[in-house]
Amino acid sequence: MFDYEDADELTKFAKQIEDLIHRKQYAQLRDLLLPLEAADIALLMMESEEQILPLVFRLLPKELAAEVFVELDSDQQEMLIQGFSNVELKEVLDELYLDDTVDIVEEMPANVVKRILRHSDPDTRKSINEILKYPEDSAGSIMTTEFVDLKASMTVEDAFKRIRRTGPDKETINISYVTDAGRHLLGLVSIRTLLFADDSEIIEDIMETNLVSVTTLDDQETVAMALSKYDFLALPVVDTENRLVGIVTVDDAIDVLQEETTEDIAKMAAMAPSDKPYLKTGVFETWKARTPWLMILMLSATFTGIILTKFEDSLAACAILTSFIPMLSGTGGNSGTQASTAVIRALSLGEVRFGDLPKVLWKEFRVSIICGICLAAANFVKMMLIDRWMMQNPDVTPLVALVVCATLVGTVLCAKLVGCSLPILAEKVGFDPAVMASPFISTIVDSLSLLVYFRFATLILHI
Amino acid sequence: MFDYEDADELTKFAKQIEDLIHRKQYAQLRDLLLPLEAADIALLMMESEEQILPLVFRLLPKELAAEVFVELDSDQQEMLIQGFSNVELKEVLDELYLDDTVDIVEEMPANVVKRILRHSDPDTRKSINEILKYPEDSAGSIMTTEFVDLKASMTVEDAFKRIRRTGPDKETINISYVTDAGRHLLGLVSIRTLLFADDSEIIEDIMETNLVSVTTLDDQETVAMALSKYDFLALPVVDTENRLVGIVTVDDAIDVLQEETTEDIAKMAAMAPSDKPYLKTGVFETWKARTPWLMILMLSATFTGIILTKFEDSLAACAILTSFIPMLSGTGGNSGTQASTAVIRALSLGEVRFGDLPKVLWKEFRVSIICGICLAAANFVKMMLIDRWMMQNPDVTPLVALVVCATLVGTVLCAKLVGCSLPILAEKVGFDPAVMASPFISTIVDSLSLLVYFRFATLILHI
Numbered sequence: 001m002f003d004y005e006d007a008d009e010l011t012k013f014a015k016q017i018e019d020l021i022h023r024k025q026y027a028q029l030r031d032l033l034l035p036l037e038a039a040d041i042a043l044l045m046m047e048s049e050e051q052i053l054p055l056v057f058r059l060l061p062k063e064l065a066a067e068v069f070v071e072l073d074s075d076q077q078e079m080l081i082q083g084f085s086n087v088e089l090k091e092v093l094d095e096l097y098l099d100d101t102v103d104i105v106e107e108m109p110a111n112v113v114k115r116i117l118r119h120s121d122p123d124t125r126k127s128i129n130e131i132l133k134y135p136e137d138s139a140g141s142i143m144t145t146e147f148v149d150l151k152a153s154m155t156v157e158d159a160f161k162r163i164r165r166t167g168p169d170k171e172t173i174n175i176s177y178v179t180d181a182g183r184h185l186l187g188l189v190s191i192r193t194l195l196f197a198d199d200s201e202i203i204e205d206i207m208e209t210n211l212v213s214v215t216t217l218d219d220q221e222t223v224a225m226a227l228s229k230y231d232f233l234a235l236p237v238v239d240t241e242n243r244l245v246g247i248v249t250v251d252d253a254i255d256v257l258q259e260e261t262t263e264d265i266a267k268m269a270a271m272a273p274s275d276k277p278y279l280k281t282g283v284f285e286t287w288k289a290r291t292p293w294l295m296i297l298m299l300s301a302t303f304t305g306i307i308l309t310k311f312e313d314s315l316a317a318c319a320i321l322t323s324f325i326p327m328l329s330g331t332g333g334n335s336g337t338q339a340s341t342a343v344i345r346a347l348s349l350g351e352v353r354f355g356d357l358p359k360v361l362w363k364e365f366r367v368s369i370i371c372g373i374c375l376a377a378a379n380f381v382k383m384m385l386i387d388r389w390m391m392q393n394p395d396v397t398p399l400v401a402l403v404v405c406a407t408l409v410g411t412v413l414c415a416k417l418v419g420c421s422l423p424i425l426a427e428k429v430g431f432d433p434a435v436m437a438s439p440f441i442s443t444i445v446d447s448l449s450l451l452v453y454f455r456f457a458t459l460i461l462h463i
Numbered sequence: 464m465f466d467y468e469d470a471d472e473l474t475k476f477a478k479q480i481e482d483l484i485h486r487k488q489y490a491q492l493r494d495l496l497l498p499l500e501a502a503d504i505a506l507l508m509m510e511s512e513e514q515i516l517p518l519v520f521r522l523l524p525k526e527l528a529a530e531v532f533v534e535l536d537s538d539q540q541e542m543l544i545q546g547f548s549n550v551e552l553k554e555v556l557d558e559l560y561l562d563d564t565v566d567i568v569e570e571m572p573a574n575v576v577k578r579i580l581r582h583s584d585p586d587t588r589k590s591i592n593e594i595l596k597y598p599e600d601s602a603g604s605i606m607t608t609e610f611v612d613l614k615a616s617m618t619v620e621d622a623f624k625r626i627r628r629t630g631p632d633k634e635t636i637n638i639s640y641v642t643d644a645g646r647h648l649l650g651l652v653s654i655r656t657l658l659f660a661d662d663s664e665i666i667e668d669i670m671e672t673n674l675v676s677v678t679t680l681d682d683q684e685t686v687a688m689a690l691s692k693y694d695f696l697a698l699p700v701v702d703t704e705n706r707l708v709g710i711v712t713v714d715d716a717i718d719v720l721q722e723e724t725t726e727d728i729a730k731m732a733a734m735a736p737s738d739k740p741y742l743k744t745g746v747f748e749t750w751k752a753r754t755p756w757l758m759i760l761m762l763s764a765t766f767t768g769i770i771l772t773k774f775e776d777s778l779a780a781c782a783i784l785t786s787f788i789p790m791l792s793g794t795g796g797n798s799g800t801q802a803s804t805a806v807i808r809a810l811s812l813g814e815v816r817f818g819d820l821p822k823v824l825w826k827e828f829r830v831s832i833i834c835g836i837c838l839a840a841a842n843f844v845k846m847m848l849i850d851r852w853m854m855q856n857p858d859v860t861p862l863v864a865l866v867v868c869a870t871l872v873g874t875v876l877c878a879k880l881v882g883c884s885l886p887i888l889a890e891k892v893g894f895d896p897a898v899m900a901s902p903f904i905s906t907i908v909d910s911l912s913l914l915v916y917f918r919f920a921t922l923i924l925h926i
Contacts, residue, residue, distance in 0.1 A: 011818075035673040039692050164658060173655050174637050174696075191654055192636050195627060210498040228721065229502050231714035233637075233696065250713055251694035254720070258691065261724050262808055265731075269804035270797055278809035279822060283829045290801050291834055294875075297797050298838055299845060301790035308786040309856070315785065322778065322785060323771040326792060326909050327764035333796070334733055334760050334902045338753050341732035345725055346741035355474075359742060366746045367753065374754055375761055382762060393772070412757075439797045446789050 014047040021052050030059045038064060042071035050076075054083050066095030073280065074107035081112055090119045097171050098124060099144035099252065102131045131246075139223045140216035142256065143237045143246030148176040152186055152204040156197045159189070172249055175234050178207050185213060185236055185244040213238050216245060223248050224256040225350065264348060268341065268437035270297065293439065300443050304329075307450045314454060317463045320395035324404050325450070331375065332411040332449040333442035339364050339419030340441050344433050347423060354428045360420050368416035372409035380405050403456045410456070411449035418444055477510040484515050493522045501527060505534030513539075517546050529558030536743065537570035544575055553582045560634050561587060562607035562715065565594045594709075602686045603679030605719065606700045606709030611639040615649055615667040619660045622652070635712055638697050641670050648676060648699055648707040676701050679708060686711050687719040688813065727811060731804065731900035733760065760902050767792075767909045774917045780926045783858035787867050788913070794838065795874040795912040796905035802827050802882030803904050807896050810886060817891045823883050831879035835872035843868050866919045873919070874912040881907055 020029040033041055033056070041060075045053050045068070053076060057065055069077060069092055081089060093101060093116065101120070105113050105128060117125050127145045134140025148170050150159050159176065167173040176194075178187040187207035197206050213236045214223050227235050227250055235253075237246045263273035270293035274281050281289075308315070315322055343360060346352040352360060383401040387393050419441050423433035457463060483492040496504055496519070504523075508516050508531070516539060520528055532540060532555055544552060556564065556579065564583070568576050568591060580588050590608045597603030611633050613622050622639065630636040639657075641650040650670030660669050676699045677686050690698050690713055698716075700709040726736035733756035737744050744752075771778070778785055806823060809815040815823060843864050850859040882904050886896035920926060 037673070037675060037693050039694075160658070167655070168659065173658065191658075192630070195623070195636065195654075196631065210500070212500060228714075228717045230500050231502075233713070250696070250717075251691075254691045254713075254717060257717070257720065258812070262812070265728065265804060265808050268728075269800045271801050271805065277812070277814040278805055279815060279819060279826075283826060283833070286805075286826070286830045287833045287837075290798075290830065291837055294794060294797055294801075294834060294838060295841055298790060298794045298842060298871075301793045302845070302849070304789035304793075305786040305850075306854075308789065309783070312782055312785075316779070316782065319775055319779065320772070322775075323768040325788065326767035326771070326913075327761060329789060329792070330764045330767075330902075330906060330909065331757060331761045333905070334757055335753075337732045337902065338734050338757075341728060342734065342741055342749075345728050349721065349725070349740070351740040352742060356742060363742075363746060363749070367749045370746070370750045371754055371757060374750075375757060378758055379761060382765070386765070387768075391769075408761075439793075439800065442796070443793060446793065450789075 010043065010047055014044050017044060017048055017056070018052060021055060026059055029056070033060065034064075038067035039071050041068045045072065045076065050079070054080060062091060063095055066092050070096065070100045070104075074104070077104055078108055078112060081108070081115070086119060089115065093120050093124070097144060098127055098131075098146050099142065099171065102128055102141075105132065134216055137220045138216060139214045139218040139220060139237045139248060140246070142220050142223070142252050143216075143248050144171045145246045146170045147234075147236075147244075147247045148173055149244070150176045150178050150189065150203055152178050152180070152202075152207070154203045155199065156194055156201045156203070156206070157199040159194055159203055160199075163191075163194075171247070172234055175247075177236055177244055177247070178203055179244050183243045185211065185238055185242055187211065188236065211236065213242075214248075215240065220256045221260050224253040224260070227253040228257065260348075264344070264434045267432060267434035268344060270294065270437075270439040297439050297443055301446070304443075304446045304450060307447060307454075311450075311454045314457055314463045318395075318400070318457065318461060320393070320400060321403070321453070321457060325453070327379075328404070328407055328411055328449050328453060329442075329446045331408060332415045332445040335368065335371065335412045336415035336419035336441040336445045337437070339368075339416040340423055340437050343420045344423045344437055347427055347433050352424070354424060357421065357424050360424065361417060364416040364420040365413070368413045369409075371416075372412035375412065376405035376408045379408055399460055403453070403460050406456045406460070407449065407453045410452040411445065414448045414452070415441070415445040418448070473506065473510055477507050480507060480519070481511055481515060484518060489522055492519070496523065497527075501530035502534050504531045508535065508539065513542070517543060525554060526558055529555050533559065533563045533567075537567070540567055541571055541575060544571070544578070549582060552578065556583050556587070560607060561590055561594075561609050562605065562634065565591055565604075568595065597679055600683045601679060602677045602681040602683060602700050602711060603709070605683050605686070605715050606679070606711045607634045608709045609634045610697075610699075610707075610710045611636055612707070613639045613641050613652065613666055615641050615643070615665075615670070617666045618662065619657055619664045619666070619669070620662040622657055622666055623662075626654075626657075634710070635697055638710075640699055640707055640710070641666055642707050646706045648674065648701055648705055650674065651699065674699065676705075677711075678703065683719045684723050687716040687723070690716040691720065723811075727807070727897045730895060730897035731807060733757065733900075733902040756902065760906050763906050764909070767906075767913060770910060770913045770917075774913075777917060777920055777926045781858075781863070781920065781924060783856070783863060784866070784916070784920060788916070790842075791867070791870055791874055791912050791916060792905075792909045794871060795878045795908040798831065798834065798875045799878035799882035799904040799908045800900070802831075802879040803886055803900050806883045807886045807900055810890055810896050815887070817887060820884065820887050823887065824880060827879040827883040828876070831876045832872075834879075835875035838875065839868035839871045842871055862923055866916070866923050869919045869923070870912065870916045873915040874908065877911045877915070878904070878908040881911070 017029060045056065057080060060068065105116055120128065131141060146169060148163055148166060150162060163173050163176065174191050176189050177185060178189060180186055187209045188211060189203060189207045193206055212226060212230055214226065216237055216239055223235060234247045234249045236244055237248060239245050266273040272289040274289055343352060380401050383396055387396040422436040422441060426436045427433045480492060508519065520543060523531060568579055583591065594604060609632060611626055611629060613625060626636050626639065637654050639652050640648060641652060643649055650672045651674065652666060652670045656669055675689060675693055679700055679702055686698060697710045697712045699707055700711060702708050729736040735752040737752055806815060846859055846864040850856050885899040885904060889899045890896045
């Protein structure tokens with residue numbers, strides 16, 4: 001097992017492979033690779049020179065080769081497929097699980113897809129085409145149709161026979177699903193239940209009938225959250241008439257959770273989400289994902305500019321006020337970010353819902369008052385001690401400090417209230433709450449804090 | 464299955480339960496709850512009045528009651544335990560899996576822990592005490608010691624007999640572990656392999672010996688990432704002498720991944736991470752988690768203040784420059800946030816390592832140049848069209864626009880380079896890269912962008 005942080009070990013291993021290939025010591029190479037997990041061999045292949053991939057691939061036993069194939073990047077998969085003979089392609093496809101084949105097909109260019117479909121057996125081809133019809137990110141698009149199905153009238157002995165006969169091609173045998181003649185989902189039975197039952201017991205009597213299922217069109221995130229919430233190993237997927245069409249297994253659910261979190265984090269940082277790893281995303285693609293929001297946020301900062309221009313005279317009358325603007329808007333932005341981030345994560349974990357808005361507001365109100373007062377007190381001391389006394393700046397009068405500190409409390413209050421409510425409101429009207437994160441809120445809070453600042457300045461300093 | 468977003472359904476159901484209790488219709492209540500999943504009953508209990516919990520709990524069959532118990536908040540668990548008779552406590556404890564008992568014990572006050580340990584059977588008590596010894600967030604602290612172990616010399620038939628005999632108390636029977644007389648881990652065998660093997664085959668011949676294992680002191684995140692990477696259902700945990708001491712199952716790995724992500728997100732928003740849900744965290748606790756970073760960031764904004772004071776004369780000579788400061792620092796902050804967030808996530812997914820720093824810098828350099836030029840162009844047009852022509856502000860000259868736009872390019876460049884490199888450097892020296900996220904970087908970038916701004920202003924406007 002390669003540690004993520006231990007790049008040295010990986011590079012050393014990759015060098016060793018290249019070395020063995022150059023010296024044509026294929027038997028040793030095979031012995032070196034065989035004890036590794038497929039995911040690790042794939043990692044090694046991504047570290048090595050590209051041209052060795054087909055060679056290594058052909059050295060591995062068929063089953064392991066197919067497992068490695070699934071773990072590779074789509075670029076490398078395409079390169080391999082392009083180099084495969086028809087017989088080789090068919091062999092690899094026969095070893096793959098259906099949901100993995102679909103994942104690969106989704107990433108390939110049209111000519112490769114055609115070739116894959118031509119060399120899949122007719123049943124698989126039909127299933128691939130079925131799954132490809134479901135919308136992206138739906139339960140249907142991530143499910144596999146390779147599950148064990150049983151009949152309610154079977155005995156446990158029959159069930160074991162069926163599992164032994166059909167199981168080898170199935171993604172999991174840990175859970176079997178019980179359907180009627182019309183393929184409607186009636187229940188499920190785990191391998192554990194089967195093992196602890198008598199051979200003569202009837203499936204109907206031991207199956208679990210309180211089922212949690214999802215429909216083909218449910219969002220993949222809903223499916224993943226359900227698997228995580230109930231600690232299931234697989235979840236049945238039914239169509240609108242409760243006919244069982246597939247299952248989603250827990251390993252795919254983990255991938256979905258990771259992927260959705262990465263998307264959320266990207267959106268929270270004002271970027272369009274990408275489904276490629278950071279280093280695999282091209283410069284142009286990264287630029288495309290980042291510029292639109294930067295542009296929108298830059299142009300919306302026009303408002304803060306207008307406010308500043310409007311109060312140009314006040315600032316001229318008391319120039320020292322300008323030097324505290326970055327601190328005020330920074331603190332406002334950070335306070336807002338804290339509230340919005342906490343609420344966005346709570347929303348995505350299902351801990352907070354729209355009905356909780358008053359509770360959330362009341363909590364953030366109290367937090368922001370204590371936070372604001374603490375910060376204001378610290379800031380007052382700092383302005384008097386450092387700015388006035390140590391840096392000998394006579395412009396920093398106690399009254400100026402009072403204006404700045406009062407603004408701090410007001411800014412933190414505004415920032416936290418805006419920060420906690422916008423994501424909840426966004427979700428209610430069907431927007432993605434993650435977009436309401438820090439950059440967006442900072443822009444709003446910037447304007448608000450300036451307005452508060454000049455209000456207090458006018459009131460206290462009479463300018 | 465309750466949808467996370469569908470709060471109405473949940474509230475309606477909770478009301479129905481309270482109603483049945485007030486009318487003392489316990490049989491109906493039991494029928495209403497029985498078809499539900501334990502996680503959903505727990506969700507309902509958290510929505511309902513607190514005093515009905517013990518009543519509902521006693522209505523449920525023992526096994527389901529124990530499952531619900533595990534899903535409750537620690538506050539509610541404590542309340543229930545306080546109300547349990549000794550016999551009841553023992554019954555619940557007997558139904559719990561060991562790792563769940565440990566999780567509960569970790570959250571309870573000392574007197575409750577003592578009571579739990581007193582009523583656990585001696586073997587369980589010993590195991591609990593063992594697991595409690597491991598450091599928080601280590602593999603040892605999240606593992607369970609309830610796994611199926613086999614001997615290499617057993618036949619498949621023997622193995623099935625052992626699984627049937629010892630399995631009912633085990634967390635999973637999907638994978639069995641093969642150990643020698645000294646409890647050293649030799650291999651593993653899945654229930655699938657056992658089912659497809661002949662009864663007379665010897666475990667040694669069919670077991671998987673290329674093992675991925677973790678040690679008790681490995682970080683829980685390493686364990687979870689390994690389970691996710693290799694698509695395993697469980698991972699063996701060994702001590703320093705390769706003796707098998709426990710296993711971590713995939714459901715716990717999902718919880719760890721979610722928890723660690725929540726922590727990362729909190730840190731990225733300049734908050735101390737909390738392991739409680741948002742609404743369960745008290746005002747004081749939230750304040751404590753948020754104030755320190757706000758304070759540090761506020762005080763570090765002193766530098767920007769000093770820079771502004773230093774250039775007070777330049778600003779007085781060309782007052783319009785002030786009004787673009789928020790836009791510049793906002794854009795700088797946002798650009799930096801994008802780069803740092805993308806890199807932090809890539810680090811935590813293992814996609815980027817220290818050795819990739821030059822690649823990352825080169826990528827961000829190119830992205831920032833294109834981004835900067837686009838933003839500068841848009842901003843030039845906006846300043847000329849809106850600020851000068853529409854708002855009729857004669858102070859916005861093409862030369863001023865040039866200063867602002869040149870600063871934009873410089874700021875975006877600085878921000879992206881600082882943003883992408885700080886998290887990588889932080890990880891290298893052993894700090895948490897998540898802390899290097901937006902708020903921290905904004906503060907640095909603010910100062911840099913002001914310096915660039917006044918440099919260009921001096922150069923171009925000769926002030």
